[in-house]
Amino acid sequence: MASLIHKDLSTLRWDGELPGTLNMIDQTLLPEQFLRIDCNTPEETWQAIKRLSVRGAPAIGVAAAYGLILGVQHNAHLSQNEFLEKLNITADYLAESRPTAVNLFWALDRMRQTAATHADLETPQLLERLLAEARAIEQEDQAMCIAMGEFGQTLLKEGQGVLTHCNAGALATSGSGTALSVFYAAARAGKKIHVYADETRPLLQGARLTSWELQNNDIEVTLICDSMAGWVMKEKRVQAVITGADRVAANGDAANKIGTYSVSLLAKAHGIPFYIVAPSSTFDFALATGDSIPIEQRDPTEISHGCGKQTAPAGVHIYNPAFDVTPAENITAIVTEKGIISPVTTENIAAMLKG
């Protein structure tokens, strides 16, 4: 299967050795313009995450790990204590970019832990070790994407219609995606799947990114308005729903793009299985349930001035949560890189991921 994305053009990558550059596709410009940009500082990385040039929980984590390297790669002359202080200040800064995707904090904490574990190294060697850890986070993400795709495709049958919400594809990871990786794996297995992509207001990740990504990877896709999800289920066009996630609590409650919760209720009402695909790096075992997942509130102009055109009166009150939380009882199964969790319970999640 010829692929434009995860074969030839990675969503993000570290260019060079040390010093290096974080290079990424600027997803705010897709699908009209394909442009790669360089981030040379943690500040540029912070901005790229905030404005969704790079987006999607796993991709945000990988970007933050490399953004941390950008922040300390010119400080190898510092003493170990000064270097570690600069590292932690930079990690604290990057952690402020977006609050919901736990991969951001997971990746930064893993880098902090690596520094603490190797504090015996001279600073130049410690810097090299940190770059190796960021590369490991990226490579593990790529491997997890493939594994999730292979497990997930066993849930699909030839000829099915599957609805997805937002973009949980190669553009949301450093590999082939989470939810969309299932479609790529199904295609490799010879299964023809037709994807119904919700446009996903207000930032239209489904319209701008998922339909573009699937088109470029030879997967049949039909774009629909978010409000059409129930009707395509009623018309029996859809036999399953697959989405990604930004944070999964210990009991399986899952935060994902706003609108996912509604889709899960529609799926339940139509007796359609609702699957979430998420790597272990998206699980937050510190949270017992989804009630504690922080929900990002974004700029109201994303709603009133979507795509640059004013579509609401000046001064109208606007509520713009970027995510919602789907309760575990609405989720048929969670596909991880270690296997499929069903039923979705605290015990089954722990057995799969902590066992």
Ligand SMILES: CSC[C@H]1O[C@H](OP(=O)(O)O)[C@H](O)[C@@H]1O
């Ligand atoms: C594989 S994580 C993808 C996940 O991230 C998206 O949010 P955003 O575009 O705001 O980063 C959305 O929730 C996707 O399901």
